[in-house]
Amino acid sequence: MKKETKAIHSGQGIDASSSAINFPIYMSTTFERHVDGTYPNEHVYSRYSNPNRLALERCLADLEGGIACACFSSGSAAMMTLLQTLVPGDHVIAPDIIYFGLSELMKKVFAPLGIEFDFVDMSDIENVKTHMKSNTKLVIAETPSNPQITLTDIKAVAAITNETDALLVVDNTIATPVFQSPLELGADMVIHATTKYIAGHSDVLGGAIITANEHDRWEKIGYIQRMGGAVPSPFECWLALRGVQTMTHRVRAMEASALVLAKQLSEHASVAEVLYPGLESNPSHALAKKQMTGYGALMSFLVKGDATTAIAVTNKLKLITRATSFGGTHSLIEHRASIEAEGSLTPKNLLRFSVGLEHVDDLMEDLLQALG
Numbered sequence: 042m043k044k045e046t047k048a049i050h051s052g053q054g055i056d057a058s059s060s061a062i063n064f065p066i067y068m069s070t071t072f073e074r075h076v077d078g079t080y081p082n083e084h085v086y087s088r089y090s091n092p093n094r095l096a097l098e099r100c101l102a103d104l105e106g107g108i109a110c111a112c113f114s115s116g117s118a119a120m121m122t123l124l125q126t127l128v129p130g131d132h133v134i135a136p137d138i139i140y141f142g143l144s145e146l147m148k149k150v151f152a153p154l155g156i157e158f159d160f161v162d163m164s165d166i167e168n169v170k171t172h173m174k175s176n177t178k179l180v181i182a183e184t185p186s187n188p189q190i191t192l193t194d195i196k197a198v199a200a201i202t203n204e205t206d207a208l209l210v211v212d213n214t215i216a217t218p219v220f221q222s223p224l225e226l227g228a229d230m231v232i233h234a235t236t237k238y239i240a241g242h243s244d245v246l247g248g249a250i251i252t253a254n255e256h257d258r259w260e261k262i263g264y265i266q267r268m269g270g271a272v273p274s275p276f277e278c279w280l281a282l283r284g285v286q287t288m289t290h291r292v293r294a295m296e297a298s299a300l301v302l303a304k305q306l307s308e309h310a311s312v313a314e315v316l317y318p319g320l321e322s323n324p325s326h327a328l329a330k331k332q333m334t335g336y337g338a339l340m341s342f343l344v345k346g347d348a349t350t351a352i353a354v355t356n357k358l359k360l361i362t363r364a365t366s367f368g369g370t371h372s373l374i375e376h377r378a379s380i381e382a383e384g385s386l387t388p389k390n391l392l393r394f395s396v397g398l399e400h401v402d403d404l405m406e407d408l409l410q411a412l413g
């Protein structure tokens with residue numbers, strides 16, 4: 042089955058008790074036990090599993106071509122669970138350009154517990170090679186990365202990790218399962234903030250980890266999910282599943298607009314640079330063509346000037362909303378440096394632009410009047 046079809050049918054199906062074509066919301070924390078002590082429908086207690094989470098997990102596992110998925114209450118909770126599988130003395134290689142909330146978790150929560158991190162520029166594979174150690178357990182890549190939209194060659198990193206005990210985990214939030222299939226390229230696991238393009242309507246937080254294979258670390262992820270309980274509610278799973286049904290079409294429409302807008306922005310006198318792999322001038326353009334089937338709908342651009350000039354542009358916009366996050370129907374713009382932590386590598390004149398589903402002409406008109 043193609044992804045368009047999987048997004049609508051995987052894990053779902055007609056409800057047996059009502060014939061409803063949409064999967065019902067099962068708001069129950071607990072499930073009746075049979076007289077012989079078994080649980081006729083597998084479910085015991087909603088933290089362990091529930092019908093809505095299972096449906097979402099099956100759908101996302103299918104979309105990423107994995108064998109299983111575990112869903113969480115946010116993308117950060119998914120990453121936290123992955124890191125909680127480590128023990129003191131374990132080593133992790135992570136990107137130097139990464140969603141800043143995740144590097145904060147690594148630096149402020151997990152490093153003090155004795156987990157070792159190296160943050161490296163993964164656009165150069167040599168950096169991954171030279172930082173691999175005998176205690177490296179995870180290599181985490183985020184491609185495209187947030188917010189500088191740099192790319193990592195997944196196949197090349199997988200070739201390195203496959204020679205070792207380390208697992209390669211790719212954050213596929215920005216690419217989406219529509220434009221990139223990291224497991225096919227050799228990654229061991231994929232991580233998502235379903236908050237963004239998968240749920241797609243800026244109305245629900247969520248996270249997911251999908252695995253290509255069974256292994257001890259996957260077992261431990263499932264154990265921590267069930268015992269730790271950083272899980273989404275049945276309603277949140279239902280919203281994400283409702284959102285994912287239209288994901289393939291949403292992201293393609295957004296990408297079509299992003300390509301037009303990136304090109305026009307790159308020719309604008311007030312713009313110093315557009316960071317978007319769909320532009321032929323982008324250093325990652327060739328790699329994007331090789332490992333992705335589209336360029337996505339998230340870009341950043343550098344306004345000529347400083348932070349004040351960049352913020353002034355966002356203040357003049359009338360349609361594009363100043364807000365964090367991305368992947369929803371509304372176009373959003375954000376001055377990233379002022380929300381990220383001390384030591385962020387984000388240029389002060391960078392604006393991250395999430396292209397939504399509004400008409401591309403209206404978006405361009407708004408950008409042009411704001412840029413002057």
Ligand SMILES: *Cc1c(COP(=O)(O)O)cnc(C)c1O
Binds near residue numbers: 215
């Ligand atoms: C937003 C984001 C996350 C974190 O997800 P939350 O749901 O906000 O916790 C992780 N990775 C990337 C690439 C993100 O953009």
